[in-house]
Amino acid sequence: xxxxxxxxxxxxxxxxxxxxxxxxxxxxxxxxxxxxxxxxxxxxxxxxxxxxxxxxxxxxxxxxxxxxxxxxxxxxxxxxxxxxxxxxxxxxxxxxxxxxxxxxxxxxxxxxxxxxxxxxxxxxxxxxxxxxxxxxxxxxxxxxxxxxxxxxxxxxxxxxxxxxxxxxxxxxxxxxxxxxxxxxxxxxxxxxxxxxxxxxxxxxxxxxxxxxxxxxxxxxxxxxxxxxxxxxxxxxxxxxxxxxxxxxxxxxxxxxxxxxxxxxxxxxxxxxxxxxxxxxxxxxxxxxxxxxxxxxxxxx
Amino acid sequence: xxxxxxxxxxxxxxxxxxxxxxxxxxxxxxxxxxxxxxxxxxxxxxxxxxxxxxxxxxxxxxxxxxxxxxxxxxxxxxxxxxxxxxxxxxxxxxxxxxxxxxxxxxxxxxxxxxxxxxxxxxxxxxxxxxxxxxxxxxxxxxxxxxxxxxxxxxxxxxxxxxxxxxxxxxxxxxxxxxxxxxxxxxxxxxxxxxxxxxxxxxxxxxxxxxxxxxxxxxxxxxxxxxxxxxxxxxxxxxxxxxxxxxxxxxxxxxxxxxxxxxxxxxxxxxxxxxxxxxxxxxxxxxxxxxxxxxxxxxxx
Numbered sequence: 001x002x003x004x005x006x007x008x009x010x011x012x013x014x015x016x017x018x019x020x021x022x023x024x025x026x027x028x029x030x031x032x033x034x035x036x037x038x039x040x041x042x043x044x045x046x047x048x049x050x051x052x053x054x055x056x057x058x059x060x061x062x063x064x065x066x067x068x069x070x071x072x073x074x075x076x077x078x079x080x081x082x083x084x085x086x087x088x089x090x091x092x093x094x095x096x097x098x099x100x101x102x103x104x105x106x107x108x109x110x111x112x113x114x115x116x117x118x119x120x121x122x123x124x125x126x127x128x129x130x131x132x133x134x135x136x137x138x139x140x141x142x143x144x145x146x147x148x149x150x151x152x153x154x155x156x157x158x159x160x161x162x163x164x165x166x167x168x169x170x171x172x173x174x175x176x177x178x179x180x181x182x183x184x185x186x187x188x189x190x191x192x193x194x195x196x197x198x199x200x201x202x203x204x205x206x207x208x209x210x211x212x213x214x215x216x217x218x219x220x221x222x223x224x225x226x227x228x229x230x231x232x233x234x235x236x237x238x239x240x241x242x243x244x245x246x247x248x249x250x251x252x253x254x255x256x257x258x259x260x261x262x263x264x265x266x267x268x269x270x271x272x273x274x275x276x277x278x279x280x281x282x283x284x285x286x287x288x289x290x291x292x293x294x295x296x297x298x299x300x
Numbered sequence: 301x302x303x304x305x306x307x308x309x310x311x312x313x314x315x316x317x318x319x320x321x322x323x324x325x326x327x328x329x330x331x332x333x334x335x336x337x338x339x340x341x342x343x344x345x346x347x348x349x350x351x352x353x354x355x356x357x358x359x360x361x362x363x364x365x366x367x368x369x370x371x372x373x374x375x376x377x378x379x380x381x382x383x384x385x386x387x388x389x390x391x392x393x394x395x396x397x398x399x400x401x402x403x404x405x406x407x408x409x410x411x412x413x414x415x416x417x418x419x420x421x422x423x424x425x426x427x428x429x430x431x432x433x434x435x436x437x438x439x440x441x442x443x444x445x446x447x448x449x450x451x452x453x454x455x456x457x458x459x460x461x462x463x464x465x466x467x468x469x470x471x472x473x474x475x476x477x478x479x480x481x482x483x484x485x486x487x488x489x490x491x492x493x494x495x496x497x498x499x500x501x502x503x504x505x506x507x508x509x510x511x512x513x514x515x516x517x518x519x520x521x522x523x524x525x526x527x528x529x530x531x532x533x534x535x536x537x538x539x540x541x542x543x544x545x546x547x548x549x550x551x552x553x554x555x556x557x558x559x560x561x562x563x564x565x566x567x568x569x570x571x572x573x574x575x576x577x578x579x580x581x582x583x584x585x586x587x588x589x590x591x592x593x594x595x596x597x598x599x600x
Contacts, residue, residue, distance in 0.1 A: 100497055100498070123511050123512055124512070125512075135510065135511055137507065137511075158510060160507050162503070167497075167498065168497075168498060168499065171494065171497035171498055171499050172503075172504075172507055172508075174493075174497065175490050175491075175494040175504060175508060175513065176508055176511045176512065177513070178486070178489065178490045178493060178513070179486055179487070179490045179508065179513030179514070179515070179518070180511075180513045182482070182489075182559070183483070183486065183513070183515060185559055186478070186479055186482045186483065186486070186559050187479075189478065189482075189557055189559050189560060190475050190478045190479045191475075192555070193474075193475060193478060193546070193550055193555055193557060193560075194471065194472070194475040196549075196550070196553040196554075196555045197400055197471035197474065197475070197549065197553070198467065198471055199468065199471050199472055203462070203472075204472075204475060207460050207462070207472055207476075208472075208475060208476055208479065210458060211423050211435055211437075211476045211480075211516075212423055212424070212425075212435075212476065212480045212516050212517060212520070213475070213478070213479030213480045213483070213516070213517075214479070214516045215479070215483060215514065215515035215517075215518075216511075216512050216513070216514045216515065217512060217513075217515075218479070218515075220512070246493070249496075249497060250493055250496070253496040253497070253591070254496075255492070255493055255496045255587070255590075255591050256587075256590055256591075257489055258562045258565065258566070259482070259485055259486050259563055259566070260489060260493075261562070262558045262559045262561070262562035263559055265558065266558070287555070287556075290555075290556055291553070291554060291555050291556075
């Protein structure tokens, strides 16, 4: 396997896991984050750190594992001017959830300075990120796929090849987020509705997970409600952002998405209730609060 | 195994399948339906027919596989007065989707004439009904479970024992229908939203079914959209009924279910567009119509 020099920008739960996976695969891996604590944690794992401006020139691949389009933009064209400093022929992997239009724009701007762009949103959560077992919804030039190949291999279990230019990767991610966000909200609505009818949350999980009403998100998140455990694996705040992107794109295409809009309103209410930093399963608390239900508490 | 004498009332796709499964298991099985064609079809399969008033006295078990509470009520207490004619100690299995309160009322009225009632809504679709592989969400007296046991064995792959009185079976079914109905509508919203972003329906199915956005309903119904095949396995008309029951129960408990309400509005629009008798995957046509998308057509 070719040993690459790579950097992960953004060492949150997803980025740190991806950086670890790159290290484990033998790549020279630099980590960057606004939080020096996070960088220090990565260095403790054997990762490298430094000044991005100095290091950029030697990188084969840069992964942007930041929150959104604004942060992606800021890293590439803001103060650090990463785009100007990257080596000709290197590849930028954009992992944030962004609009397909933004991804196409990034590809154009990278191309203008001789850099390939891979539109490559990620899915799977922090656990799979740490294990190098993400799903990556990727589109971009054959050259971008070729150069980035060893990094994709190191971080992902499944790489979907969705086309030879930027856009489809982000489009598929938006579709996935629409469904994932609606399914979490539907789980929260159903598990609390069940409680009003005498169905206990653990019975809900046991039965519905074996029935036609199940979803990946239900099986993943309902256990958090059953256990009363709202430590954030993925927090409520993600969803107004991601469903907002979905609705922005939808609106621009004249597409009405009323179920997504109904789900978004639930996440916004959760944030108004001060639940933003909790696990997104805390959406059940919105319904419980409205109806006066007692959700299971955390086991001592 | 004990050979029982049983009747299935309502020989639609679910009832006919269940009646066939009872026959196959060696039970003496009578079939009843308002449509004489359906009864004739069952007789061709080896089933029995006759006058319900005459036959009621010899039955061990009666399954009511009708559309809703009104039809259940009509069969038991309407012109045929089934309840008055049933043998002391026989068991009525109520399979329609009804409110828990209605199920409790049926149990009371059966008990008053010495008959046990099993609150036993079914799930799984026509295919599983035909194969004797349904899921049954059942609650009722131990005696109801005992007498009905051989019939449950003949028709179901999974029987959930949800308690020793009527109510929990119907409550769990309502929870399942909430989720199933929302998930079909979310699939329709997502697959057409994807099309506006250049994601083809077959690509949607390939990728999302492997991602966190998947659901049982998505994997079951999205292929209908991909194939342009709207022959009804389960029709649009089911959902205003079932989601209406969910919202009625929710309302009676002071529970606000905005995502369910948003999904219900989509089914109502589908019916207003004349799609009521099509497969419920035809909900995608509502979105396609609104946005001017061309869904895949049926292969010639």
